[in-house]
Amino acid sequence: MLSIKGLSKQFKLKHQNVMAVDDVSIDINKGEIYGVIGYSGAGKSTFVRLINRLEDPSSGEVLLNGQDLTKLKQGKLRQERQKIGMIFQHFNLLWSRTVYENIAFPLEIAGTPKQEREDKVNELIDLVGLKGREKSYPSQLSGGQKQRVGIARALANDPGVLLCDEATSALDPETTDDILDLLVDINEKLQLTIILITHEMHVIQKICHRVAVMEQGKVVEQGDVLDVFVKPQAKTTKRFVQQLSPLEHQREHLEQFLNGRDDSQVLKLHFIGGHAKKALISELSKKLDIEVNILQGSISPTQEGAYGTLYVEVNGAPDLIEQAVEYAKGSGVEVEVLKHD
Amino acid sequence: MIDAIFPNVDMDSMWTATYETLYMTVISVIGTFILGILLGLVLFLTTRGNLWQNIYLNSVTAILVNVFRAIPFIILILLLFPFTDFLVGTIRGPNAALPALIIGAAPFYARLVEIALKEVDKGVVEAAKAMGAKSRTIIFKVLLPESMPALISGITVTAIALVSYTAMAGVIGAGGLGDLAYMQGFQRRDFDVVLLSTIFIVVIVFIFQFLGDWISKTIDKR
Ligand SMILES: Nc1ncnc2c1ncn2[C@@H]1O[C@H](COP(=O)(O)OP(=O)(O)OP(=O)(O)O)[C@@H](O)[C@H]1O
Ligand SMILES: [Mg+2]
Numbered sequence: 001m002l003s004i005k006g007l008s009k010q011f012k013l014k015h016q017n018v019m020a021v022d023d024v025s026i027d028i029n030k031g032e033i034y035g036v037i038g039y040s041g042a043g044k045s046t047f048v049r050l051i052n053r054l055e056d057p058s059s060g061e062v063l064l065n066g067q068d069l070t071k072l073k074q075g076k077l078r079q080e081r082q083k084i085g086m087i088f089q090h091f092n093l094l095w096s097r098t099v100y101e102n103i104a105f106p107l108e109i110a111g112t113p114k115q116e117r118e119d120k121v122n123e124l125i126d127l128v129g130l131k132g133r134e135k136s137y138p139s140q141l142s143g144g145q146k147q148r149v150g151i152a153r154a155l156a157n158d159p160g161v162l163l164c165d166e167a168t169s170a171l172d173p174e175t176t177d178d179i180l181d182l183l184v185d186i187n188e189k190l191q192l193t194i195i196l197i198t199h200e201m202h203v204i205q206k207i208c209h210r211v212a213v214m215e216q217g218k219v220v221e222q223g224d225v226l227d228v229f230v231k232p233q234a235k236t237t238k239r240f241v242q243q244l245s246p247l248e249h250q251r252e253h254l255e256q257f258l259n260g261r262d263d264s265q266v267l268k269l270h271f272i273g274g275h276a277k278k279a280l281i282s283e284l285s286k287k288l289d290i291e292v293n294i295l296q297g298s299i300s301p302t303q304e305g306a307y308g309t310l311y312v313e314v315n316g317a318p319d320l321i322e323q324a325v326e327y328a329k330g331s332g333v334e335v336e337v338l339k340h341d
Numbered sequence: 342m343i344d345a346i347f348p349n350v351d352m353d354s355m356w357t358a359t360y361e362t363l364y365m366t367v368i369s370v371i372g373t374f375i376l377g378i379l380l381g382l383v384l385f386l387t388t389r390g391n392l393w394q395n396i397y398l399n400s401v402t403a404i405l406v407n408v409f410r411a412i413p414f415i416i417l418i419l420l421l422f423p424f425t426d427f428l429v430g431t432i433r434g435p436n437a438a439l440p441a442l443i444i445g446a447a448p449f450y451a452r453l454v455e456i457a458l459k460e461v462d463k464g465v466v467e468a469a470k471a472m473g474a475k476s477r478t479i480i481f482k483v484l485l486p487e488s489m490p491a492l493i494s495g496i497t498v499t500a501i502a503l504v505s506y507t508a509m510a511g512v513i514g515a516g517g518l519g520d521l522a523y524m525q526g527f528q529r530r531d532f533d534v535v536l537l538s539t540i541f542i543v544v545i546v547f548i549f550q551f552l553g554d555w556i557s558k559t560i561d562k563r
Contacts, residue, residue: 052471081473092464095563096486105482106472137562157472 001030001193002051002161007060008217009046020046022217024060028210030160033187033194033303035204035225037240038214044197047214048163051195052084053077064161082110085154089166091146093138099149100125100134106156124152127189128182144175151182155190162186164196168203180207201243205229205302213237226273226304230334244300244308254295254311258338262318266295267325269312270334273305280331281312284324290316292324311338349531354521359541361435362517365507366545369442370500376447377499378492380406381454382480392476406448414445414506418513438515442506446499453495457488490561497553501546508542518542 009021020043028034038044049055051062053069062069069080093102103124107117125131128148138146147167154162164183168176184207187194196208204211204225212222213236220234232238257266269280285292297310314321328335380402386392387399412420418441422432429437461484469483485492511519518538526535 054467054471078473078475081471084471086468086471088464088468090464092462092468094465094483094487096489096560105469108482109469109472109474109478139563153472163471 001065002028002195003061003063004028004051005061005063007047007050007062008058009043009050009055010058019217021050021057024212024214024217024219026212026219026222028193028195030193031187031191032210033183033196033208035208035211036195036197036214037199037201037204037211039199039236042214043217044199044214045165046217048086048165048195048197051161051163052081052086082106082157083159083161085157085159085162087147087150087154087162087164087167089169091138091143091150091170093146093149093153095138098135098137099130099141102138102149103152103156106153110157120156121152124155127155127186128152142175143171144178147171147175147179148182151179151186155186155192158190160193162192162194164194166197166199169198169200176203177206183207201240202300204240205244205300205307207303209303213240224304225302226307229302229307230270230272244298254338257295257313263321264313264315265321266338267312267314267328268336268338269297269310269328270336271299271306271308271310272332272334273302273307280328280333281310283331284314284327287327288316288320288324290314290320290324347533347537349525349529349533350537354525355537355541358516358518358521358538359545361515362504362507362511362519362542362545365435365438365442365510365515365517366500366503366549369439369446369503369507370496372439372443373446373450373499373503374496376443377450377496378454378485380447380451381458382484384451384455385458385484386480392479406451409444409448410452412445414441415509415513417441417445418510433514435516438507438510438517441510442503445506446503449502450495450499453499454488454492457491457495458484460491461487490557490563493553493557493560497550497557500549500553504542504546504549 004024004026007021007024008019011018011020022043024047026034036044036047046055050057057070060070064080069077072080094105097105100121103121104117107120112120125134128151130145130148130152133141133145138149141149168179171179180203183194186192196203198204208225210223211225211228212219213228213234214220215234215236221228221232221237228237229241232241254266281292281294284290291314293313295311295313297308299306299308299310314324325335325337383398383402384406387395387402389396421441421444425437425440426432428440431437465487466479466483469479474483507515507517508519508522511517511521512523514520518541522535522538525531526538
């Protein structure tokens with residue numbers, strides 16, 4: 001539904017030219033939550049601003065339902081923009097307007113009749129869970145509530161696409177989770193396509209279906225979130241994946257369990273979503289005469305199932321340990337037997 | 342009691358003069374508010390990277406504003422005599438003072454308006470653009486409302502300057518408290534008239550300051 005082809009943006013400065021976005025091509029499906037992750041300065045904001053032409057591209061196409069936005073005249077572009085919602089890191093609400101009036105603003109722009117406007121605003125206030133706060137001013141709201149107003153405002157004209165530029169970066173972890181839940185909720189309810197910019201991998205992990213990794217204006221890797229998690233190719237991607245399982249760094253803590261005996265092994269179990277069984281550990285110790293101790297690890301839910309790494313110590317006869325490894329592999333978990341370095 | 346302290350004061354002419362001063366101030370404040378906001382908007386919107394980016398128009402406006410700000414008010418009145426005569430049909434009385442008052446104060450206020458508009462969060466303007474807002478919508482529904490407290494405190498400062506401008510205009514026959522203080526008080530050596538006129542002017546200034554602060558505070562929801 002949204003097809004981006006060879007999109008580039010060059011900023012011409014006095015002393016140098018900056019290639020903020022460099023030949024980016026991405027296809028985004030209807031109803032998908034598409035994440036774009038990258039470190040500061042990677043060109044994420046520029047990329048998302050090129051989509052609704054807050055920034056004019058140097059070259060490339062942005063096809064929304066087959067229409068090339070980059071070729072539109074100003075008047076037509078303004079109309080199309082009404083159908084592309086956008087939310088911001090710093091919310092960008094009008095402080096001089098109440099919650100109600102802020103949400104009504106895009107409807108005023110679209111020229112929606114008063115009665116219809118009222119109904120729509122009230123419906124949106126319900127949707128984002130701000131009932132009772134209609135008359136509050138933004139300064140009287142918490143960050144999370146402000147972003148809810150931002151989301152309601154972005155949805156006012158029933159957009160097909162929602163652009164989110166670091167929408168949760170100014171929020172604390174708990175509020176971030178609430179806002180992400182809300183985004184998933186509206187994604188499912190409204191079949192809304194969401195493009196989400198972030199520098200935090202857990203945001204991608206929590207709600208995105210697919211992800212593109214940006215570095216110096218280029219997309220260095222893209223694909224299904226789980227594939228990218230499991231087999232990160234680019235160096236940047238690997239660094240992001242490590243954000244999620246910081247334990248990868250702490251292998252030295254495991255060394256004391258690596259005693260070289262063959263009736264005690266340390267296994268690294270890599271859960272990669274889908275059919276990986278959560279009950280694997282208890283099944284192993286029930287089915288086979290072995291003892292399984294969890295050493296460390298973290299498993300987190302993603303849109304595609306459980307993802308994470310678990311380190312376990314298995315004690316038992318060598319051939320039983322062998323069987324346990326095979327059993328785990330058979331249930332969709334990647335297994336690695338750790339050895340002394 | 343008043344007769345004892347201010348033996349030469351005729352309260353009727355005092356009230357007439359007060360009314361004239363208030364009349365000149367209020368009308369010129371309204372005129373300055375409108376003209377100043379127009380000029381301020383042009384100054385702001387024509388700068389680089391803004392809605393109506395236009396280096397030429399920007400420089401012309403800036404020069405005009407600076408020149409008129411540089412001219413001392415009393416000289417501006419003299420310079421504007423022909424213009425006033427053409428516009429108002431006379432060069433005496435409160436109405437004749439209005440063109441000079443507005444033209445004298447608007448450039449100053451325009452700079453305050455420009456500063457106020459610069460303070461408006463760029464992100465909010467961008468959000469409005471992203472919603473598909475026209476320039477007119479951005480000006481009237483974002484820029485002006487969002488900068489209103491600053492616009493109000495700016496016009497308060499300007500209004501107070503205008504009160505003293507009216508007194509100056511009075512000296513060359515515009516009427517009002519300045520006229521009264523000069524003609525009756527100074528020329529005829531009735532200093533009690535000068536004193537009471539001063540007190541009235543100070544009270545007017547205080548009222549404007551209080552009103553301005555109060556409005557600015559009430560509409561500021563930040
Ligand atoms: N208006 C501009 N003029 C000149 N250079 C710009 C402009 N906007 C962005 N850039 C440059 O483009 C590059 C990408 O910036 P961008 O804001 O898109 O990065 P980002 O990935 O969003 O970073 P962050 O995570 O810090 O928000 C940077 O080198 C930046 O300096
Ligand atoms: Mg950014």
